[in-house]
Amino acid sequence: MQEDALYPIMLRLAGRRCAVIGGGKVAERKVAALMEAGADRIDVIAEQVTDTLAELGHSSLVRIAQRPYEPADIQQAWLVIAATSDPVLNARIVSEADALGIWANSASEGGEGSFVTPAVVRRGDLVIGVTTSGASPSLAARLKLELEQQYGDEYGARLQSLRLVRDRLLSSDYVIRSETDQLAAKQHLLRAAAADETGWQELARVREDLTSTDIDIAKATDGWIDQLSKQLLLGGEACV
Ligand SMILES: C[C@@]1(CC(=O)O)c2cc3[nH]c(cc4nc(cc5[nH]c(cc(n2)[C@H]1CCC(=O)O)[C@@](C)(CC(=O)O)[C@@H]5CCC(=O)O)C(CC(=O)O)=C4CCC(=O)O)c(CCC(=O)O)c3CC(=O)O
Ligand SMILES: NC(=O)C1=CN([C@@H]2O[C@H](COP(=O)(O)OP(=O)(O)OC[C@H]3O[C@@H](n4cnc5c(N)ncnc54)[C@H](O)[C@@H]3O)[C@@H](O)[C@H]2O)C=CC1
Incomplete structure (x- = not known):
């Protein structure tokens, strides 16, 4: 058994608080994926946010705090995604979350935190997640496109x-x-x-x-x- 092998599971997010630290293109993609998966309370903490995230901030689903990260930001969260442009900070966030027993993902280092995010195909109740365990996110995205062709609406x-x-x-x-x-x-x-x-x-x-x-x-x-x-x-x- 590979030591860094992953255990795939599908999480239920409705009613559970998610926190995304960072407000760039990557954070935007992660927030969209959380929303597609039924998350109904997402806190975004970032110094700068994209226009799309700012727009989402007007909804009741996404709450934006436009400022630097503080450890208290994750304490109430059930799941945390660290997607700032600072890899050292991302590592710190996921290790703080880990210590609190909170699911944690680092966008800048697949080997850190408790989970990685797969590329996803959704067809109603069918959910297909593809991961390359961080070896090639581009291949995960590519395989997703192939699966989208194979498994239609x-x-x-x-x-x-x-x-x-x-x-x-x-x-x-x-x-x-x-x-x-x-x-x-x-x-x-x-x-x-x-x-x-x-x-x-x-x-x-x-x-x-x-x-x-x-x-x-x-x-x-x-x-x-x-x-x-x-x-x-x-x-x-x-x-x-
Ligand atoms: C480990 C992981 C952690 C996590 O984020 O969970 C991670 C890490 C990193 N990604 C990087 C780069 C890119 N990521 C993408 C795209 C995606 N990345 C996703 C997931 C993951 N990315 C997790 C493992 C996934 C797996 O392997 O299975 C996808 C599948 C889903 C999602 O983002 O939720 C989404 C496709 C979604 C879709 O199309 O549907 C592209 C392509 C593009 O943007 O077009 C590039 C540029 C090209 C390239 O590098 O291949 C870098 C380098 C950053 C830098 O250079 O600074 C790191 C850091 C590192 O390598 O450690
Ligand atoms: N996992 C993935 O799929 C991918 C991950 N990446 C990695 O993701 C990270 C983010 O990428 P982008 O969104 O393109 O970057 P970006 O530069 O567009 O956005 C970075 C965000 O981090 C925020 N930020 C920086 N320091 C902060 C702090 N102390 N507190 C709060 N917010 C802070 C900025 O305000 C900004 O909103 C990079 O480290 C990159 O290496 C990049 C491509 C794909």
Whole structure:
């Protein structure tokens, strides 16, 4: 195992305070990424900020303190990004954050702090993060472009459909009549649904056409599950 290996996780930021120190182009990109990830309270501390950041400062999401960094700036934060133009200061900020048990990233030295930020592709609930562990941020950006071509917007719709099927199948009152091992049968169907190209499209179409009630969606969801059951299960029938 490589000593500097990274452990990938996806963090939930809503309701958690983030602090970005620095207000240049890099800080701007980090703030945008935090907002895309659902952060709803970002403190920016910087001597100078870009016009875009100044504009964001008018919203309730981003609060800007235009002055040099002070250690008290991170004490209430859950996550800190040090993106000033001073690498020594960035190192100090992440080590102060580390000591307080706060997630910390340094934009000027990938080996410092508790996390690095990947290049990200978002398609609804699908989130793909790419990192080269600091070896080549440009390659991470390049691979992101390739993945954007490969995984289009349809993946958002696909996941919405799959979530419906999964919620329905895993609800405790959903019973597959022919099966003794309910969980194994349900997991079998869920794996098949993830590979199926037609069911999710039909469900997405029904959702788009939906004018009246949720019943159509429930019916279409059950229809997809039934179709998979017929192909895959002995009794060939799923029901409540
Ligand atoms: C370690 C890390 C720390 C962190 O920031 O978390 C880090 C560190 C550094 N980046 C530097 C330079 C550049 N970074 C980019 C771009 C991105 N950098 C990102 C992440 C990371 N950069 C983390 C590891 C990522 C990984 O390897 O997987 C991306 C993916 C995401 C993001 O920024 O959030 C984003 C693409 C976003 C997108 O396109 O979607 C470009 C290209 C460009 O701007 O076009 C360049 C110039 C070309 C080049 O150097 O390749 C320098 C030298 C600074 C200097 O010269 O002073 C350092 C410092 C060092 O090397 O230690
Ligand atoms: N991680 C990444 O993706 C990349 C990182 N970098 C690194 O990120 C850093 C920032 O890059 P840019 O945004 O382009 O720089 P920049 O020069 O545009 O902005 C630097 C910001 O730091 C602020 N600052 C400096 N000293 C400060 C202090 N004591 N207290 C508070 N704020 C202070 C300045 O006011 C300014 O807002 C650089 O160190 C660079 O090496 C550069 C490119 C990509």
